[in-house]
Amino acid sequence: MSQPSKRRYAPRDAIHTGFMRHRGFRWAKFALLLCAICIAAYAWHTPLDVPNGGTWLGYTLGGISASLIVFLTWLGVRKRRYRSSFGTLKGWTSAHVYLGFALIVISTLHTGFQFGLNIHTLTYVLMWLVVLSGIYGLVAYAKLPLEIARLHAGSTRDAWIEELLDLNEQALKLAEPLGEEVHRRVVASIEKVQIGGSLRRQLYGPKALRRSEDSRPLLQSRIESLLKLPRPTGSAVPANTVVFMAGQLGGTDKTEQELQRLQQLLELIGRRNALAGRINRDIALSARLQVWLLFHVPITFALIASLIAHVVSVFFYW
Amino acid sequence: MKVLLRTIESPTAPVTERVFEVPVLRIGRGGDQDIVLGDLRLAIAHAELLLYQGLLGPSIRLVAKARMGVKVNGTPQTSDTLKVGDVLDFGRHSLTVGKPPEGYDLVLTLRQRLDAQDERSARKAAFKTTLADTGWSRRRLSWLLFVLVALTVLGLPLLHYFQQPPAQVNAERSSVPSQALKADILWNSGPLSNAHQMLNADCGVCHQQPFVQVQDASCKGCHADLGDHAMTSTVAQQHPFAEQRCTDCHREHNGPHGLIPTANQACTVCHADPADLPGKPGLPTKDFSTAHPDFMLKLQRKAPVGAKQPFVWVEARQGTPEAKFEDTGLKFPHDLHLDTKGIDAPEGNRVLECAGCHTPTADRSTFLPVTMEAHCSDCHRLDFDPQHPDRLLPHGEPQAVVDSVRDHFARIALAGGVMTAGAPAEVRERRRPGETLAPNRARAALAWADAEAQKTLTDVFEKRSCYLCHAVTPTSDAPRRWQIAPVAPTTQPAFSALTFPHGAHATENCASCHASATSKHSEDVLLPDINSCRDCHGDTGAMTETASPCQSCHVYHLEASAPPSPARPAAKKAP
Numbered sequence: 001m002s003q004p005s006k007r008r009y010a011p012r013d014a015i016h017t018g019f020m021r022h023r024g025f026r027w028a029k030f031a032l033l034l035c036a037i038c039i040a041a042y043a044w045h046t047p048l049d050v051p052n053g054g055t056w057l058g059y060t061l062g063g064i065s066a067s068l069i070v071f072l073t074w075l076g077v078r079k080r081r082y083r084s085s086f087g088t089l090k091g092w093t094s095a096h097v098y099l100g101f102a103l104i105v106i107s108t109l110h111t112g113f114q115f116g117l118n119i120h121t122l123t124y125v126l127m128w129l130v131v132l133s134g135i136y137g138l139v140a141y142a143k144l145p146l147e148i149a150r151l152h153a154g155s156t157r158d159a160w161i162e163e164l165l166d167l168n169e170q171a172l173k174l175a176e177p178l179g180e181e182v183h184r185r186v187v188a189s190i191e192k193v194q195i196g197g198s199l200r201r202q203l204y205g206p207k208a209l210r211r212s213e214d215s216r217p218l219l220q221s222r223i224e225s226l227l228k229l230p231r232p233t234g235s236a237v238p239a240n241t242v243v244f245m246a247g248q249l250g251g252t253d254k255t256e257q258e259l260q261r262l263q264q265l266l267e268l269i270g271r272r273n274a275l276a277g278r279i280n281r282d283i284a285l286s287a288r289l290q291v292w293l294l295f296h297v298p299i300t301f302a303l304i305a306s307l308i309a310h311v312v313s314v315f316f317y318w
Numbered sequence: 319m320k321v322l323l324r325t326i327e328s329p330t331a332p333v334t335e336r337v338f339e340v341p342v343l344r345i346g347r348g349g350d351q352d353i354v355l356g357d358l359r360l361a362i363a364h365a366e367l368l369l370y371q372g373l374l375g376p377s378i379r380l381v382a383k384a385r386m387g388v389k390v391n392g393t394p395q396t397s398d399t400l401k402v403g404d405v406l407d408f409g410r411h412s413l414t415v416g417k418p419p420e421g422y423d424l425v426l427t428l429r430q431r432l433d434a435q436d437e438r439s440a441r442k443a444a445f446k447t448t449l450a451d452t453g454w455s456r457r458r459l460s461w462l463l464f465v466l467v468a469l470t471v472l473g474l475p476l477l478h479y480f481q482q483p484p485a486q487v488n489a490e491r492s493s494v495p496s497q498a499l500k501a502d503i504l505w506n507s508g509p510l511s512n513a514h515q516m517l518n519a520d521c522g523v524c525h526q527q528p529f530v531q532v533q534d535a536s537c538k539g540c541h542a543d544l545g546d547h548a549m550t551s552t553v554a555q556q557h558p559f560a561e562q563r564c565t566d567c568h569r570e571h572n573g574p575h576g577l578i579p580t581a582n583q584a585c586t587v588c589h590a591d592p593a594d595l596p597g598k599p600g601l602p603t604k605d606f607s608t609a610h611p612d613f614m615l616k617l618q619r620k621a622p623v624g625a626k627q628p629f630v631w632v633e634a635r636q637g638t639p640e641a642k643f644e645d646t647g648l649k650f651p652h653d654l655h656l657d658t659k660g661i662d663a664p665e666g667n668r669v670l671e672c673a674g675c676h677t678p679t680a681d682r683s684t685f686l687p688v689t690m691e692a693h694c695s696d697c698h699r700l701d702f703d704p705q706h707p708d709r710l711l712p713h714g715e716p717q718a719v720v721d722s723v724r725d726h727f728a729r730i731a732l733a734g735g736v737m738t739a740g741a742p743a744e745v746r747e748r749r750r751p752g753e754t755l756a757p758n759r760a761r762a763a764l765a766w767a768d769a770e771a772q773k774t775l776t777d778v779f780e781k782r783s784c785y786l787c788h789a790v791t792p793t794s795d796a797p798r799r800w801q802i803a804p805v806a807p808t809t810q811p812a813f814s815a816l817t818f819p820h821g822a823h824a825t826e827n828c829a830s831c832h833a834s835a836t837s838k839h840s841e842d843v844l845l846p847d848i849n850s851c852r853d854c855h856g857d858t859g860a861m862t863e864t865a866s867p868c869q870s871c872h873v874y875h876l877e878a879s880a881p882p883s884p885a886r887p888a889a890k891k892a893p
Binding site for chain 1: 359360361362363384385386438441442445446447448449451452454456459460461462463464465466468471472475476503504505506507508509521528529530531532566569571572581583584
C-alpha cells in the first residue's frame with residue numbers, strides 16, 4: 001500500500017481557518033495588488049485639467065469602484081443562496097472584507113480629492129459609513145463570539161429563560177403564605193424583571209437590574225447584620241425586594257418554617273436576578289454582534305440609490 | 319348592590335352565571351373574597367367594587383386593595399370609576415364591565431385568558447431577546463433609505479428637469495439664466511469657473527441633451543468670435559481638428575480657475591511629433607526646457623529694387639546668421655546713446671535711459687513706437703540757420719525741407735537787414751517801411767538767397783541733421799536733389815508666434831535681456847534668445863523654475879484671440 005500523499009491531508013482551506021486567512025490571504029493579496037495598480041496609475045496620470053472623476057482614469061477608477069460596490073453587496077445575495085457553489089461563502093466573505101478596504105482606496109482616487117455639497121460626495125460619504133460599520137462588524141466578529149461562548153459555558157439562553165420562569169413561579173409559591181406585603185413585593189419583582197426589550201435595552205441592559213446586581217455583596221452584608229438585630233428596622237419600607245426581605249428576616253417573630261421560607265425566597269430571588277443579569281448580558285453581546293448590520297445593510301442600500309443617482313446624473317448632464 | 323357575574327371558562331364551555339347581593343364586591347385570591355381568582359400573583363384581597371351615589375347618579379367604583387393596583391384597560395389604577403366596556407386585569411383573568419340588565423347594578427364577565435402553561439409560553443414569547451424582536455427590520459430600513467435617497471437625489475432633480483425642460487438655446491447675453499438654483503444643483507460635480515458662475519442656475523444651457531456630451535455649439539453661443547487653431551478651413555476638417563471638441567481642453571466643474579488647461583500636454587500631445595499634422599505645425603516641441611525650437615523672428619529686409627514696398631518681412635530663426643540683423647533704414651547706435659557718462663544735449667550733459675524713448679503701452683504689454691518728434695528732436699534739433707535758431711526743418715518730407723529752406727532765405731534776403739558775413743549790400747541793408755527793391759537789386763538778393771539755401775541744404779542733407787540718422791543719396795534730378803532711404807515700418811511684433819508680455823517682467827531691467835548697451839548699429843537684432851527665458855522659466859511641474867505652460871506665451875485660438883499688435887504708424891514713404 002502506498003503512503004497517502006501529503007496533499008490529501010492538506011485541505012484546500014482548513015475548516016478552522018477564519019475568513020481573514022482564507023487560502024493564504026488570497027483576497028488580501030489581490031486587494032493590495034489592485035490598490036497598488038490604481039495608486040500607480042493615479043500617480044502616473046497627468047490629466048489636462050486636474051485629477052478628477054471625469055478623466056479616462058477617473059471613469060476607470062469609478063467603474064472599478066461601482067463594480068466593487070455591486071460585488072460587495074452581492075455577498076448579501078450569495079449568503080442566502082445555500083445551494084450555490086460559486087465559490088465558498090468563506091471565500092466570498094474574505095473577498096468582501098479585503099475588497100471593501102480596497103474600495104476606500106480606489107474610490108478616494110476616483111474622487112481626485114474633489115469634494116463638495118453634492119450627490120457625488122454624498123455617495124462617497126455613504127460608502128465610508130458602510131465600510132466603517134463593516135470594520136466595526138469585523139472587530140465584533142473577531143471578539144464577541146469568544147465572549148459569548150465563555151458566557152454560555154455549555155448552556156443556552158433558552159434554558160436560562162426556562163429556569164428564570166421556573167424561579168419566578170417558585171418564588172410566587174414561596175411568597176403566597178408569607179403575608180400580603182411579601183407577596184406584593186414578589187409579584188412586583190417578577191413584573192420588574194426585564195429581559196431584553198427595545199434596541200437600547202438589548203444593547204445596554206435594564207438599568208435597575210444592573211444596579212441590583214452590583215449591590216449584591218452589599219445587600220448580603222446587610223442581610224447578615226439585620227439577622228442579628230432583635231427588632232425589625234423602622235417603618236420605612238425599603239424600595240428593593242431583597243432589602244425588604246432582609247428586613248423581614250431580621251425582625252421576624254414568625255415560626256422557624258416561615259424563616260426558612262423567607263431564606264429560600266431570598267436565595268431564589270438572588271439567583272433569579274443573577275440569571276436575569278446573565279441573560280441580559282448574553283442578549284447584549286448578541287445584539288452587539290448584530291447591531292452593526294442594522295446600519296451596514298440599510299446604508300448600503302442608501303449608497304446604492306446614491307450611486308445610481310451619481311452615475312445617472314454624470315451621464316445625464318454629460 | 320346587585321351584581322351578575324357571567325363566567326366563561328373556555329370558549330366552548332357553557333356560560334355560568336352567579337348573582338351577588340353585597341354592599342361591596344370583593345375580588346382576590348383569598349377564600350373569603352366574593353370572586354376568588356386562583357392566580358398566585360394576585361393579593362388575597364386584591365380589589366373591591368362598590369356602588370357610588372354621586373351627583374350625576376349612581377356609578378361603579380373600583381378600589382384597589384393591593385398596592386400594585388389593578389390594570390383598567392391596561393393602565394394600573396388604584397381607584398377608578400368604571401364604564402361599560404372597561405376590562406379589568408386580574409393576572410390570568412379578566413373582568414369585563416357589561417351593560418347591566420334590568421334590576422342589576424352591574425354585570426361582569428369573567429374570562430380566563432390563559433391557563434398557567436399558556437401564560438408561561440406567552441411570557442416567554444413576550445421577551446424581546448433578539449434584534450429581530452425589536453421591530454428594527456434591516457429590510458424595511460433598507461428599502462426606506464433606498465427610496466428616500468433615490469427620491470431626493472435622483473427623483474427631485476429629474477422632476478425639475480421634466481417640469482421645466484431646458485429651452486435648448488445657447489447661452490447669450492440676452493438669455494443668461496438668472497432664476498434661483500434648481501434641485502439639479504445637487505448633481506453639480508464641482509464649482510464652475512468664475513466666468514461661468516452665472517450658469518449655475520441652468521444646467522441645460524450647456525448640457526442641452528440628456529446623455530449627450532456638451533457640444534461645441536453650446537460654447538459658441540457666447541464665444542462666437544473665437545478663432546480656430548487650424549489656419550484654414552481645409553485643415554480644420556482634417557484629423558485631429560475634425561474630431562476635436564471645446565471640452566477636450568476646457569474641462570469645466572474643476573473650480574474657479576480650472577477652465578484653461580495649464581498642462582503642456584494640451585499642446586505637446588500633437589506638437590511633440592507634428593509630422594502627421596496638417597497645415598504648418600512647426601518643429602517638434604515636446605517641452606520647453608530642452609526641446610523648444612529657437613525663436614522664429616519676423617525681420618524687415620530691404621526689398622529688391624523695383625518692388626512695390628521698400629521693405630519685406632522675412633522670418634529667420636534665432637541662431638542663424640539671417641536672424642542677427644534687420645534693415646531699419648536708420649542709423650542708430652544704441653551704445654552711443656546709452657553711454658553711462660551721458661551725452662551732449664542742448665541743455666548740457668544728459669544720461670539717457672531706455673525708458674526715455676521706449677514708452678510702455680497702457681496695458682504695459684509692449685511699447686509705443688519711437689518717433690522723431692517725440693523722442694529724438696529734443697537733441698536732434700532741425701534748425702538750419704544760426705541767425706534764426708527757431709526756424710526748424712519739417713521732418714519726413716525731403717521736398718518740403720528743400721522748399722522750406724529756399725523760402726526762408728528768399729524771405730530774409732528780400733526783407734533785408736541780414737548780418738551774415740559776405741552778404742551783398744542789397745541783403746544787408748535795412749529797409750524802410752514801404753520801401754521796395756529795384757528789380758535788378760532784387761535779383762541780386764535772390765541770387766544770394768539761392769546760393770545760401772543750396773549751401774544750407776547740402777549741409778543739412780549731407781553733413782548734419784538728416785545725414786545723422788538717415789542714409790541720404792544725392793540725385794541728379796534737379797528738383798529732388800537728395801533721396802532719403804526709406805525707414806522700416808514696425809507694424810508686426812518681432813516674435814512670430816507671440817507677443818512678449820513686458821509688463822509681467824517689470825521687475826527685470828531691460829539690460830538683463832537686451833544687449834543694447836553694446837550695440838553699435840541699428841541693424842543689430844537685440845532680442846534675447848530662448849536660453850534667456852530658460853534662466854527663469856521651466857516646464858510645468860518644475861520645482862526650481864517658474865513653471866510655465868505653453869499658454870504663457872502662445873495662444874490656441876489663433877485668429878481672433880491673438881491680441882492686436884501694437885501698430886506703429888508706418889514710416890512715411892520717402893519721396
